[in-house]
Amino acid sequence: MNTNAGDGHKVGSWATYRRLLGYTRRHWPIAVLAVIGMIVDASALTGFTSLIKPMLDNLFTARDPHTIFWMPFWIVGIFSLRGLGAFMENYGTSLIGLNVVQQMRMDIFDAYLRMPSSFFNRESSGHQIARVTYTCEQVSNASTQAVKVAITDGLTVIGMVGLMLWTSAFLTLALLIMVPVVTIVVTYISRRYRRIGKKVQNVMGRVTGSVDEVVNGQREVKIYGAQRNERDRFEDVTQTARRLNMKVAITSSLSSATVQTVAAGSLALIIFMATRKPIIDTLTPGSFTTMLIAMGAILPSLKRLTGVQAGIQRGVAAAEELFEIMDMPPEADTGSQNISRCQGEIRYTDVHMRYPGAHVPALRGIDLHCKPGTVTALVGRSGSGKSTLVSMLPRFYEPSAGHIELDGRPLDDFTLAALRRQIAWVGQRVVLFNDTVANNIAYGELAGASEQETIAAAEAANAMEFIRELPNGLHTVIGQGGNQLSGGQRQRIAIARAVLKNAPILILDEATSALDTESERLIQQALNRLMRDRTTLVIAHRLSTIEHAHQIAVLDQGRVIEQGTHEQLLARGGTYAALHRMQFHDHDSALTGTD
Ligand SMILES: Nc1ncnc2c1ncn2[C@@H]1O[C@H](COP(=O)(O)OP(=O)(O)O)[C@@H](O)[C@H]1O
Ligand SMILES: [Mg+2]
Known part of the structure; x- marks a missing residue:
């Protein structure tokens, strides 16, 4: 052969x-x-x-x-x-x-x-x-x-x-x-x-x-x-x-x-x-x-x-x-549009996407419109395509059909750097680099930030309280992957990074799902502060955290099957209402406990 x-x-x-x-x-x-x-x-x-x-x-x-x-x-x-x-x-x-x-x-x-x-x-x-x-x-x-x-x-x-x-x-x-x-x-x-x-x-x-x-x-x-x-x-x-x-x-x-x-x-x-x-x-x-x-x-x-x-x-x-x-082709970066700060209007039109080598598409015809400064929550079973949907905004992946617009312009009109400068991201798995806490917050293009700015960001992320207790405070070197920190602490450093970036678009992909109630409260508070005046796409496991979103989109097998506010969706009595009932019930039984 x-x-x-x-x-x-x-x-x-x-x-x-x-x-x-x-x-x-x-x-x-x-x-x-x-x-x-x-x-x-x-x-x-x-x-x-x-x-x-x-x-x-x-x-x-x-x-x-x-x-x-x-x-x-x-x-x-x-x-x-x-x-x-x-x-x-x-x-x-x-x-x-x-x-x-x-x-x-x-x-x-x-x-x-x-x-x-x-x-x-x-x-x-x-x-x-x-x-x-x-x-x-x-x-x-x-x-x-x-x-x-x-x-x-x-x-x-x-x-x-x-x-x-x-x-x-x-x-x-x-x-x-x-x-x-x-x-x-x-x-x-x-x-x-x-x-x-x-x-x-x-x-x-x-x-x-x-x-x-x-x-x-x-x-x-x-x-x-x-x-x-x-x-x-x-x-x-x-x-x-x-x-x-x-x-x-x-x-x-x-x-x-x-x-x-x-x-x-x-x-x-x-x-x-x-x-x-x-x-x-x-x-x-x-x-x-x-x-x-x-x-x-x-x-x-x-x-x-x-x-x-x-x-x-x-x-x-x-x-x-x-x-x-x-010789492999690099990321496609043919756009020439350079913006300093976008309005943050996002529109997905009939977006399809299939991962290379996958048999079934991950997204099949997504239509979604996010007005500037609003919060859009994505819910749905795991594997329904939520992470895929948001990862197309910084163009980690390209649609196989359909298109995505930012401020009324196709995403690939912008240079990759300009586009990504508009987006802050807090994911489920926080990646920390082998450097000081300060340099982990002021990472990449944020490296020029002053110490005051870094501290302010850490404060806003409710992170300063535990950072102060580290041996060298902000200048403590956290190991590769940040293993000395708890999940909640790592998450708060990631949020501080996002606060410092101060980007018009914020993506939260299950940022709180791995946390205990206490850190979740602190983090939710930090996130609420962070979401203010930004176009936010939030993926949350716990529906209680997204009730106040301007709109909620329910995904199933790569499609949006329901869309509306919390009240509208509850009234509709569909998938969202069922999910909500289930979580509420779980919550209930968790509180009463089992004997
Ligand atoms: N990197 C990848 N390569 C191939 N298939 C993927 C990849 N990431 C996710 N998928 C598939 O795409 C679908 C949607 O995944 P994902 O967007 O991660 O769902 P969710 O975030 O809603 O749990 C799933 O069927 C998953 O198996
Ligand atoms: Mg996901």
């Missing part, structure tokens, strides 16, 4: 190489330095090997005093030069490699920042994290380590072959029969590496994902005693990772074993050929030893050169995945 993809790959991989090179282009002076280092490194080795012949023939056979005097200096000189070359090459490749990793990480991070919401439903967050941590490293290995081996060892092989040709062309040419064998091995191995490389990346994403889930869901794991299942699942994934990496290791050692065998065969061949009658007369002990040593020096280089395929293939597979993400 992958045969077609194989052909496409070759074209794709050239483009990938070129684009990868683009990442190093900025560092070309360092690259030049590194390449010079590689050339020096390789030629020093060839230079040393070329000293073998004079050493043997002149030092011992001819006892030439000039050679005897200079030989130690040549050797020290050559190896110092080689040391310098090796330093330049390692320094250069590390510098470029680390820069490429950082640049790639930034590019992927930037891509994540401009992706539409639907992108984040597509795959687990583990994959998204692994791309930044693991996959980027793979790319850097390809663009530096592999290149280093390719150039240094490539040049060593060329130099050595040149030296051999110069020493004895006949013997060297006789060794050419080994070329096709090496080519076959290398081709086979590179294909295999590419195949495994993709799989390794994928499985690394699953490893991160598994950890991510257990760390975030540690409570659920404990309460439901899922340690065993999670452990098994993790073992499964890591086992797959180990198995795949083992395949890489086996492929790599098989390839070097093959190369060694081929090389040993060649050595044997040299000895055999060299000892034949016409040849043996033309060879000095020096040239014969040079042939053997050059052949021996080619060996480790050839071994590394076949291994280099592993690095490059893995890196290219990694880069392909990263580039694919970078």
